[in-house]
Amino acid sequence: MHSSAPSSETVRLSTPRALLRLMPYVRPVSGRLALGALSALVGAIISLLIPIALEWVVAGPIAQRETWPIVLGAGLVLLLGLGEAAMVWLRRWFVLNPSMTVEYGMRTDFYAKLQRLPVAFHDRWQSGQLLSRMMQDIGLIRRWLAFGLILLLVNILTIIIGTGLLFRWHWLLGVIFLVTSLPLWVQGYLFDQKYGILSRLSQDQAGDLATSVEESVHGIRVLKAFGRGKFALSKFTRQAETLRETEIKKARADGSIWFWLVLMPAIAFGLCLLAGIWLASQGQMSVAELFAFFAMATVLRWPIESIGFLFSFLLDARTATDRVFEVFDEIDTITDAPDAVAMPTSRGRLAFRGAHFRYQDAGAHEADLLNGIDLELEPGETMALVGLTGSGKTTLTTLPTRLYDVTGGAVTLDGVDVREMRLTDLRRHIAMAFEDATLFSASVRTNVLLGRPELDPHGPEGERVLREALQIAQAGFVDDLPEGTETVIGEEGMSLSGGQRQRLALARAVAAAPSVLVLDDPLSALDVDTEALVEAALREVLANTTALIVAHRPSTVALADRVALLEAGRVTAVGTHSDLLATSEHYRYVISSLENEARDKQEAEAGR
Ligand SMILES: Nc1ncnc2c1ncn2[C@@H]1O[C@H](COP(=O)(O)OP(=O)(O)OP(=O)(O)O)[C@@H](O)[C@H]1O
Numbered sequence: 001m002h003s004s005a006p007s008s009e010t011v012r013l014s015t016p017r018a019l020l021r022l023m024p025y026v027r028p029v030s031g032r033l034a035l036g037a038l039s040a041l042v043g044a045i046i047s048l049l050i051p052i053a054l055e056w057v058v059a060g061p062i063a064q065r066e067t068w069p070i071v072l073g074a075g076l077v078l079l080l081g082l083g084e085a086a087m088v089w090l091r092r093w094f095v096l097n098p099s100m101t102v103e104y105g106m107r108t109d110f111y112a113k114l115q116r117l118p119v120a121f122h123d124r125w126q127s128g129q130l131l132s133r134m135m136q137d138i139g140l141i142r143r144w145l146a147f148g149l150i151l152l153l154v155n156i157l158t159i160i161i162g163t164g165l166l167f168r169w170h171w172l173l174g175v176i177f178l179v180t181s182l183p184l185w186v187q188g189y190l191f192d193q194k195y196g197i198l199s200r201l202s203q204d205q206a207g208d209l210a211t212s213v214e215e216s217v218h219g220i221r222v223l224k225a226f227g228r229g230k231f232a233l234s235k236f237t238r239q240a241e242t243l244r245e246t247e248i249k250k251a252r253a254d255g256s257i258w259f260w261l262v263l264m265p266a267i268a269f270g271l272c273l274l275a276g277i278w279l280a281s282q283g284q285m286s287v288a289e290l291f292a293f294f295a296m297a298t299v300l301r302w303p304i305e306s307i308g309f310l311f312s313f314l315l316d317a318r319t320a321t322d323r324v325f326e327v328f329d330e331i332d333t334i335t336d337a338p339d340a341v342a343m344p345t346s347r348g349r350l351a352f353r354g355a356h357f358r359y360q361d362a363g364a365h366e367a368d369l370l371n372g373i374d375l376e377l378e379p380g381e382t383m384a385l386v387g388l389t390g391s392g393k394t395t396l397t398t399l400p401t402r403l404y405d406v407t408g409g410a411v412t413l414d415g416v417d418v419r420e421m422r423l424t425d426l427r428r429h430i431a432m433a434f435e436d437a438t439l440f441s442a443s444v445r446t447n448v449l450l451g452r453p454e455l456d457p458h459g460p461e462g463e464r465v466l467r468e469a470l471q472i473a474q475a476g477f478v479d480d481l482p483e484g485t486e487t488v489i490g491e492e493g494m495s496l497s498g499g500q501r502q503r504l505a506l507a508r509a510v511a512a513a514p515s516v517l518v519l520d521d522p523l524s525a526l527d528v529d530t531e532a533l534v535e536a537a538l539r540e541v542l543a544n545t546t547a548l549i550v551a552h553r554p555s556t557v558a559l560a561d562r563v564a565l566l567e568a569g570r571v572t573a574v575g576t577h578s579d580l581l582a583t584s585e586h587y588r589y590v591i592s593s594l595e596n597e598a599r600d601k602q603e604a605e606a607g608r
């Protein structure tokens, strides 16, 4: 179901414009970031003053062999050094907090966005891609804001001012210094082209790798049971190898720019030394000036060398920003309409009116999976939905709560199109339980009361709702758990059996006290006796709750007032169980196959 991450086909923005998209997050902390940049700049200016101070010491006090001024001069240089160090400390202190704030804000928004995006989005995107964007890419943006951005700006300024000052001592030396740096600019441009692509590739591949890890950790039992650990490992190794190759290419690109970054200043140094000595011997330049020139060239060395690293950092940050904003740019298709109707209460009249649905990845020539569903549930009615496997029953149950939107026709609650209702209201009125019961890493109590955020879970009302729901779902087993209803279950806690999880998921749906209950085969993992108990209890609740139940067993069908038969994308028959048995050939066929399945299961249980 997962293809690789959809790549954006949008126009490629220039790097500065791509990074400007971070502005909304940066603006609130821009004051402190600016102070950080200012500290860095002051530090840089101080470092540029050192050669000038040295020139003064060499030309004046040292040449005249006066002791006190020499000590004073040395003290001044030392003081400048201290000042520079203090500025480095200040810069770090200023930027730490704002960068963390940006990271926190982006992560929270990213999470909220993932929650808002429709199920169809999650069908298309690999979980590992989302995970790596949320953790790795946003973390990289934080580090870049804290160090990369400021250092890049300040170092470029330092280089410009410093090179200007070089001309102060002698124009020829300045020109030599400048000309030898030209190849760096050319290399830097080429590097930008190559590295940007590699950076994107490596970050995408890291996301694929995260998906693999997640999938194999989730599926560890299957892999072990089928002895396919090696298979998973070889797939993982292949992906890791691809990532390694990309990283090596990246490092090569990095290495080639470093080659120039180290080589060119060295050449510049050598040439300047030759020219400088010649100029000094010609009397065109004093020794103090020559000395100061080299001191300045030394000061400029680190900013120049760091440019390569800061440049690749910039491109990595740009890629990370692109990857994060690809998710932010996804349009929430399932949202409140601007004029959404508030619906504080509901009577629970659910209807499908000529509802069509097809999955996005369905072939163009295929007929719609749901091809004009007409079905009406009276308030309080229990309707069973039956159909062959793959006929679209689960798909149909996702439409009332708008996990997916219909692609034609409508679903209505109390006569109002569900798309015109406020989502919060809609989802409070309709509760669901799925065959595949998902529980969260939290206590039993929190899991069951998930749909009742307004209740104090430990208050008397919370306790009453919890108890009632557990009773209906026959989930008394929770009292035998080590800490009763406070036991933490799910990924971080106690592992429960399939039937136990299903009963808790059912309790969760019941506790939501909805006016419509949509159950997708919620009892499949229960043994026949427990199922009968749950059904008896459900019948009580269902008396005043509208229910749509996908049934895979004849006994579940018996619970229903009426049965709807799904066939070839349409509801072809609606009626009581005995009516349909009498009138519909396809219904008899479906029921007999359900009976066979149920019998097989019962025999398997008996034989256990
Ligand atoms: N997220 C999805 N994206 C694309 N196609 C899907 C998706 N989920 C289901 N399908 C396809 O839709 C069809 C109907 O699936 P659905 O799960 O609704 O059937 P079902 O009637 O519930 O079957 P079962 O009785 O086995 O539970 C299947 O052909 C399936 O491959």
Ligand SMILES: [Mg+2]
Pocket (backbone or CB within 6 Å): 393, 394, 395, 520
């Ligand atoms: Mg199904």
